[in-house]
Amino acid sequence: xxxxxxxxxAGVRRLAFSLTRIRYVHKKFxxxxxxxxxxxxxxxxxxxxxxxxxxxxxxxxGQERFQSLGVAFYRGADCCxxxxxxxxxxxxxxxxxxxxxxxxxxxxxxxxxxxxILVGNKVDLDSGSRRVVPEKKAKDWCVAKGNIPxxxxxxxxxxxxxxxxxxxxxxxxxxxxxxxxxxxSVAEQATKTEEQTSGCAC
Amino acid sequence: MEMxxxxxxxxxxxxxxxxxxAEIVQDEHPLSLGKTSVWNQHFQESxxxxxxxxxxxxxxxxxxxxxxxSSDALANQESLKRILTIFAKLNPGIRYVQGMNExxxxxxxxxKNDPDxxxxxxxxxxxxxxxxxxxxxxxxxxxxxxDNSVVGxxxxxxxxxxxxKRHDEExxxxxxxxxxxxxxxxxxxxxxxxxxxxxxxxxCIHLWDALLGDPEGPPDTLLRxxxxxxxxxxxxxxxxxxxxxxxxxxxxxxxxxxxxxxxANKLRGLVPC
Numbered sequence: 332x333x334x335x336x337x338x339x340x341a342g343v344r345r346l347a348f349s350l351t352r353i354r355y356v357h358k359k360f361x362x363x364x365x366x367x368x369x370x371x372x373x374x375x376x377x378x379x380x381x382x383x384x385x386x387x388x389x390x391x392x393g394q395e396r397f398q399s400l401g402v403a404f405y406r407g408a409d410c411c412x413x414x415x416x417x418x419x420x421x422x423x424x425x426x427x428x429x430x431x432x433x434x435x436x437x438x439x440x441x442x443x444x445x446x447x448i449l450v451g452n453k454v455d456l457d458s459g460s461r462r463v464v465p466e467k468k469a470k471d472w473c474v475a476k477g478n479i480p481x482x483x484x485x486x487x488x489x490x491x492x493x494x495x496x497x498x499x500x501x502x503x504x505x506x507x508x509x510x511x512x513x514x515x516s517v518a519e520q521a522t523k524t525e526e527q528t529s530g531c532a533c
Numbered sequence: 534m535e536m537x538x539x540x541x542x543x544x545x546x547x548x549x550x551x552x553x554x555a556e557i558v559q560d561e562h563p564l565s566l567g568k569t570s571v572w573n574q575h576f577q578e579s580x581x582x583x584x585x586x587x588x589x590x591x592x593x594x595x596x597x598x599x600x601x602x603s604s605d606a607l608a609n610q611e612s613l614k615r616i617l618t619i620f621a622k623l624n625p626g627i628r629y630v631q632g633m634n635e636x637x638x639x640x641x642x643x644x645k646n647d648p649d650x651x652x653x654x655x656x657x658x659x660x661x662x663x664x665x666x667x668x669x670x671x672x673x674x675x676x677x678x679x680d681n682s683v684v685g686x687x688x689x690x691x692x693x694x695x696x697x698k699r700h701d702e703e704x705x706x707x708x709x710x711x712x713x714x715x716x717x718x719x720x721x722x723x724x725x726x727x728x729x730x731x732x733x734x735x736x737c738i739h740l741w742d743a744l745l746g747d748p749e750g751p752p753d754t755l756l757r758x759x760x761x762x763x764x765x766x767x768x769x770x771x772x773x774x775x776x777x778x779x780x781x782x783x784x785x786x787x788x789x790x791x792x793x794x795x796x797a798n799k800l801r802g803l804v805p806c
Contacts, residue, residue, distance in 0.1 A: 365591060365730070366591070366631040368631060368721070368730070369717070369721035369722045371783065372780065372783055374780075392631065394584075394630065394631045396675070396677050397631075399677055399680055400680065400686075400687075400721070403715050403717045403718065404718075
């Protein structure tokens, strides 16, 4: 069973992002990139163990005003990536709220098992001299939330971003089973017809 | 700040300037989260000002007018900041929502480029007045508390969906039923930012002439234009799946604005309430 619009032999996994963006998909970086309004949609193909996986990525807006609108983007996600800025304490302090809000709105069948990943971004800024959130503090937070994997990245220097994404894709695949059940429950006749014609193999 | 919370009352009686703790009401405590707390208000305001500052700096960075590093461009940025800050203060229920900078930019640009110098000199106040006026028709879209009400953004988006269904049911069915593209995925930004992000700046100003000048009023006209945007790319949408359609609508292709307005005009009288 596949979610909507799947090409054959490719699984589509949905991810939701919060707080700030990682310019991964476009492989480009601009410090003056516009603020996200609502959510930006991106896709990325990743090869894992001979399997081509298409990640559908929602880069959701960071301002609190947009938080309540997350439900449309979060529901059906296989993995949630929380991104904070290691140079901004506030972005770290609000992680808990975003984490809880995601669980609330996405409503996964087993909230304790749902895969999250934490990414500390912008480690490149002024060679790290402006850093205010120590790595240990972030790791402690991850342990407290049930051993969430943690990565430090620089989207600007393209540092560690690929490693983080590979981990995200693997976790999303492991979580596949739960989502199969989910998509069964929302599937409509129209989706079934489309699957038959697209020859979906998963 | 530290001095005002000293608990040592005796110091005051000795005239050392310390304020006795008993005289500090709860709301004057620097850590108070109370709504009437001046400190809490102060912290919230500085957060808003920082957010406005960040967003104004990245308003049309490609345009010299806003971002040349020249004294003129810096003065323009200061004007945008003042307008947004005052709007936020006058509208405590909404304050500043990211993206308002994009709605303000075309208004300020037009006033500031008035060939009559005496008019251009008043650009900041004129733009402020018009910004308030434009948002009066759209402010509910920015208000989180109204998201689930009949006047909030969700309801506005579903009116767009109904308009499309009424006018082009085949396209509506393909988008929302077959490919499951929830209109919120693309129309949220279209509607809240009045299409400023979907077209080039010049095209946007052209489009706004129709949007703001229409006798049916900007809110209904905006929905008609959004619906016309969908109809203009209907062939590609009907051939597309979820991913292709969402990418197309989140990155709307360059369009002849006059033709778009022409199509939107044909939908007149069909906007559902």
